[in-house]
Amino acid sequence: MALLDQLESSKCVETVWGKLIPEKEAYQYAVRQIAGFCANLFQVMRILEPDFEKRTCAICDISYMMNMAASGEEYMNQFFDEWNIPEFCKKDAWLGAIFGDSGDEYENMAGRVIQFTHDRVEKELDTCPWDIVGAELCNMTTAMFTANFDLSSPNGENQVSLNMCEARGCGDRHCRVVAERRDKYDLPKQGWMDHMQQPVDPVHDTPVERGVRQGQIIRNDRYSQAFGEEKSFTWAYRWCMEKGWVWCIAFPLIAIRDMAESEEEFERIFKIVFATAGKNAFMEPFAVEAMRTYLGVPHDIGSNDPRLMGGYIKNVLDTQLVPCKLERFTKDEVVIKVDTETFNGRFPMAPIDELTTGYEVLWHNMVKTMVSAEWSCWFEGKDDEYMYIHVGRKVDKRMI
Amino acid sequence: MLFKDDAVARAQHQAVRENAGWYRWTHDLVEVTGTDAEKFMDRLFVGTITKTPVGRTKYTTMLNEDGKIIDDTIVMHVGEDLYWVSTLYAPQFLAWAAGHQDGADVACRDITKEIDMYAVQGPKSGEIMNAMLAQSVDGLKRFAVADNTLDSVAVKIHRSGFTGELGYEIYCKAEDTETVEAALRKGCDSFHAPELTVLEVYVRSLPVEKGFALRQDMYGLTPYECGLGWSVHLDKDFIGKEALVKAREEGPKYKLVGLEYLAESYEDIAQREIVYQYGVPCGFVRAAIYGYTVEKNIGFAVIEAEKAVVGAEVTVGCNDSPAVITEKCWL
Numbered sequence: 001m002a003l004l005d006q007l008e009s010s011k012c013v014e015t016v017w018g019k020l021i022p023e024k025e026a027y028q029y030a031v032r033q034i035a036g037f038c039a040n041l042f043q044v045m046r047i048l049e050p051d052f053e054k055r056t057c058a059i060c061d062i063s064y065m066m067n068m069a070a071s072g073e074e075y076m077n078q079f080f081d082e083w084n085i086p087e088f089c090k091k092d093a094w095l096g097a098i099f100g101d102s103g104d105e106y107e108n109m110a111g112r113v114i115q116f117t118h119d120r121v122e123k124e125l126d127t128c129p130w131d132i133v134g135a136e137l138c139n140m141t142t143a144m145f146t147a148n149f150d151l152s153s154p155n156g157e158n159q160v161s162l163n164m165c166e167a168r169g170c171g172d173r174h175c176r177v178v179a180e181r182r183d184k185y186d187l188p189k190q191g192w193m194d195h196m197q198q199p200v201d202p203v204h205d206t207p208v209e210r211g212v213r214q215g216q217i218i219r220n221d222r223y224s225q226a227f228g229e230e231k232s233f234t235w236a237y238r239w240c241m242e243k244g245w246v247w248c249i250a251f252p253l254i255a256i257r258d259m260a261e262s263e264e265e266f267e268r269i270f271k272i273v274f275a276t277a278g279k280n281a282f283m284e285p286f287a288v289e290a291m292r293t294y295l296g297v298p299h300d301i302g303s304n305d306p307r308l309m310g311g312y313i314k315n316v317l318d319t320q321l322v323p324c325k326l327e328r329f330t331k332d333e334v335v336i337k338v339d340t341e342t343f344n345g346r347f348p349m350a351p352i353d354e355l356t357t358g359y360e361v362l363w364h365n366m367v368k369t370m371v372s373a374e375w376s377c378w379f380e381g382k383d384d385e386y387m388y389i390h391v392g393r394k395v396d397k398r399m400i
Numbered sequence: 401m402l403f404k405d406d407a408v409a410r411a412q413h414q415a416v417r418e419n420a421g422w423y424r425w426t427h428d429l430v431e432v433t434g435t436d437a438e439k440f441m442d443r444l445f446v447g448t449i450t451k452t453p454v455g456r457t458k459y460t461t462m463l464n465e466d467g468k469i470i471d472d473t474i475v476m477h478v479g480e481d482l483y484w485v486s487t488l489y490a491p492q493f494l495a496w497a498a499g500h501q502d503g504a505d506v507a508c509r510d511i512t513k514e515i516d517m518y519a520v521q522g523p524k525s526g527e528i529m530n531a532m533l534a535q536s537v538d539g540l541k542r543f544a545v546a547d548n549t550l551d552s553v554a555v556k557i558h559r560s561g562f563t564g565e566l567g568y569e570i571y572c573k574a575e576d577t578e579t580v581e582a583a584l585r586k587g588c589d590s591f592h593a594p595e596l597t598v599l600e601v602y603v604r605s606l607p608v609e610k611g612f613a614l615r616q617d618m619y620g621l622t623p624y625e626c627g628l629g630w631s632v633h634l635d636k637d638f639i640g641k642e643a644l645v646k647a648r649e650e651g652p653k654y655k656l657v658g659l660e661y662l663a664e665s666y667e668d669i670a671q672r673e674i675v676y677q678y679g680v681p682c683g684f685v686r687a688a689i690y691g692y693t694v695e696k697n698i699g700f701a702v703i704e705a706e707k708a709v710v711g712a713e714v715t716v717g718c719n720d721s722p723a724v725i726t727e728k729c730w731l
Contacts, residue, residue: 084489112667114401117598124667204403206667212718216670219718220684224671227488228616 011234013318016311016329019296021319024218027237028129030319031108031244035130036277037358038248041256042133043273048259048266053193055259056136060143060192062255063247067147070246070349071099076151084227098225099148100177105223106236107244110215111175114204116226119184122203125175126211130248131168137248138167142177142195144247149179161187163197170196176203241321242347250350270354271361275400278365288370306375306391309367310334313377313389322346327388334391343387356382367391402600402690403665412596413605413692416563420522420593422584423602428490429515432483432497434506441475441483444497446623446644448633452477457543457558460631461623462496463640467647469618469626470496474560476545484511488615500639516577518584521567521602524591529568532587533557537568551583563602564610564731604689608698611658611729616671617686617700618656625652625705627728654683655708658726661688661697661716673717675701682707685716694730701725 012020021029049055076099083098101113101123111125130137142162149160160179166172178199180187185200216223217233224230231239260266282288288303295311307329314336317324322342328335345351356379363377376394381387402409415421432441441449447460454477462471471493474486487493490510497508520528529537534549537557545558553576561567572580585595596602603614618626622644634645661669666688673685683703691698703714703725712725 081491112401112670114667116401116600119597207665209719210663210665210667210721212668214718216672220670220672220674222672228614228619228671230672 013315015295016307016314016326017296017298017301019294021315023237024233026319027233027240028108028214028218030237030316030321031129031240033316033320034240034244034248035132037245037355038130038137038252039133040274040277040358040362041249041252041270041354042136043277044266044270045136045252045256045259047269047273048256052136055255056139057192058255058259059136059140059252060195063140063251064143064147066251066254067144067247068151071148071151073151076148083225083229100145102223102225102231105215105217106231106239108215108218108240109175110212110218112206112212113226114206119181120199120201121179122199123177124204124206125168126173126206127213127215128168128175131175133169133248135167135170137252138164138169138175139192139195140252141247143192144251145177145179146190146195158189159183161185161190161199163195163199165196165198165203167196173208174206178203238321245346245352245355246350249354250347250352253352253354267357270357274358274361275365278362279369281362281366282370291370304372304374305331306334306367306371307331308371309363309375309377309391310336312366312370313363313391317343320346324389332392334389336389338387338389340382340385340387356387363389363391401667402598402605402692404690404695406598406690409598409601409605409690410692412594412598412601415594416522416565416596416602416606417693418523420520420524420528420588420591421596421602422518422520422588422593423596424516424518424581425602426512426515426517427486427488428493428510428512429517430485430487430490430493430497431509431511432485432506433481433509434504435481436504436506437481437483440497440501440504440506441485442636443638444500445473445475446632446638446640447475448636449475449477449483450636454479455544455546456541457545457560459543461618461628462493463623463638463644465640465643467622467640467643467645468620469615469623472615472618474543474558476558478545478556514574516572516574516580518570518572518580519561519567519602520570520584520588520593521561521563521606522565522593524593525565525567528587528591528593529557531590532583540568551579553579553583555580562612563606564612565606600689604687605691608687608689608700609691609693609730611727613656613686613700613728621654621656621702622647622652624648625654625702626656652705654702655705656686656728657701657703657708657710658728658730659685659688659699659701659714659716659723660726661699662722662724663697666697666699666721668717668719668721669699670717675703675723676715676720677707677712679715682714691730696730698726698730700728 011023013026045055109125110127114122114124142164145162150158153159161182162179164177166174166176168175217236221233222230257266324336324338327337344355360379367375367377377391379387379389445460447458452458457474457476461469464470476484478484494508540559542559548555548557556571558569623632669688674681675683683701686700688699714723716723
């Protein structure tokens with residue numbers, strides 16, 4: 001189709017150098033950015049709590065409680081109506097599965113519902129942007145699903161056994177969550193560390209040649225669920241940029257903060273981890289070359305120019321749908337104005353102050369390898385209505 | 401998603417084809433009453449409701465002003481100035497009806513939670529019903545509804561269904577549902593007719609083989625594009641008629657067709673998967689399922705009309721899954 005015919009229908013993120021990044025590519029990039037932030041956060045957790053089981057149980061507990069609190073009966077009833085789930089579909093058996101499936105697809109966890117019956121649901125994923133985070137997160141998602149099922153239980157009892165019997169975060173080719181009704185399969189109530197068992201009934205393993213690399217919203221421009229209701233790609237992008245931070249950052253953060261002996265200890269370790277991630281992001285010289293190509297940086301922008309970092313940050317904010325504006329963009333400094341509450345509160349109900357701390361430390365250290373050690377990144381006005389992200393020269397005799 | 405080797409789904413599917421099976425499936429139900437009910441319903445639907453006497457029912461579609469399908473329903477004339485509309489979208493139906501009442505003496509009410517429905521489907525379903533009910537269903541015509549009694553409970557029996565087999569629907573008050581279900585279970589057990597527990601068997605596998613589509617498959621198309629021209633009565637007025645007449649003159653832009661998926665399975669095909677012809681998008685999938693009678697992966701797709709040629713080869717989705725366009729009925 002001629003460009004002229006597409007101008008009204010195809011959206012792009014424009015880099016500061018005019019390179020157009022298609023909306024779908026921007027979405028994929030942004031989703032992976034959230035997963036990257038989550039991966040850093042989980043490293044903080046591993047330092048604070050060396051015991052795998054203890055830390056996994058802690059984040060499962062908190063994510064279960066938060067999901068129960070966030071998704072009350074009214075919320076779930078609205079979901080039932082919104083998705084036109086027929087009256088005969090018993091909420092206790094079906095709602096959790098539909099809820100989980102739609103969330104997966106909004107977040108580009110590409111796969112399929114293998115089985116969807118009153119007594120058993122099997123969901124299989126071929127890809128997951130969060131597969132870099134690690135096994136604790138895979139366990140945690142079953143805790144969240146447990147909340148979805150329990151919320152719809154008519155007697156308040158846990159009626160479903162949930163197992164993530166395969167997980168890409170554990171190295172498996174697929175993620176696979178199976179829900180089996182406990183009464184039907186004679187299964188005991190599970191503890192948080194029991195959710196990676198094999199299900200009773202055999203699973204269906206999709207062959208490689210039938211696998212998918214992208215979710216429905218990328219492949220087909222929309223997510224279509226079993227009862228024919230649809231959500232557009234644009235809707236899902238927005239949803240993901242708001243709520244994608246909640247389950248994998250805001251919820252576990254509550255537990256991870258509690259693992260530290262003090263607020264100061266948490267912040268110290270948090271900053272060290274994000275600083276390390278930042279320093280390593282552009283350690284390889286060809287990574288900078290790739291970024292220049294990706295963002296369309298012209299040759300007259302040299303290798304020691306703060307606009308490299310500024311353009312990169314602008315692109316991250318734009319793809320994450322955070323409104324921002326360039327205030328300065330010269331060879332001496334870059335200043336980006338951003339609405340503080342929007343930056344921290346992508347989902348207003350669950351603001352995350354650590355986004356400010358994390359990105360400031362991450363980018364301050366990233367600029368050292370992306371541009372040079374002469375440059376720093378810092379945020380001003382963190383407590384004001386607008387925050388200013390600076391990239392500039394700074395000398396600090398105790399710089400870390 | 402159903403697979404060839406799913407023994408449970410296969411057994412339930414074949415029970416309906418060869419014997420009988422039963423399930424609880426309550427569509428949303430809307431009660432329409434009032435002295436203008438008949439006239440009102442006649443305006444909402446493309447079918448002639450005025451020619452549907454008490455005790456008869458009619459499959460028909462509801463269009464928007466653009467002549468595009470927004471719902472497909474069974475309209476049941478259950479009494480004087482009293483209709484039941486069986487739809488999957490009661491809230492949407494109520495909103496649409498409210499917007500088109502124009503002062504008519506008519507009231508619409510969602511009675512979904514008040515009425516339960518069970519279905520008995522399969523060639524032996526008549527025998528099963530006769531064994532359970534106070535009055536024989538032998539004289540009950542297709543798309544007819546009549547009062548009856550099941551285990552001392554007043555019920556309505558509707559000869560209809562969504563499997564393409566002889567079948568009956570049993571409507572009862574919600575408070576009687578346990579009694580009805582117990583009687584039904586007992587009656588069906590004596591004929592070795594199982595309860596169907598796999599939704600996709602009775603919503604997709606069985607109906608698709610017979611060419612029965614859901615509203616979601618037809619949504620946004622004209623009845624002509626869906627092969628439902630026979631149901632349109634242009635000799636009366638209805639919402640969307642003007643646009644529909646124009647669309648008929650211009651010819652269909654799309655067609656709802658059958659697709660046979662030629663790969664062993666279809667895990668990579670979602671409901672809106674894109675269909676390609678020679679690598680060029682030409683439509684999208686509406687359904688994909690395994691048909692245990694025809695032993696094929698089958699479904700529906702919406703294809704650009706000029707490319708919707710039976711026998712044409714296409715590919716589906718990101719893995720170029722081969723498929724062929726067919727008529728949308730396999731049995």
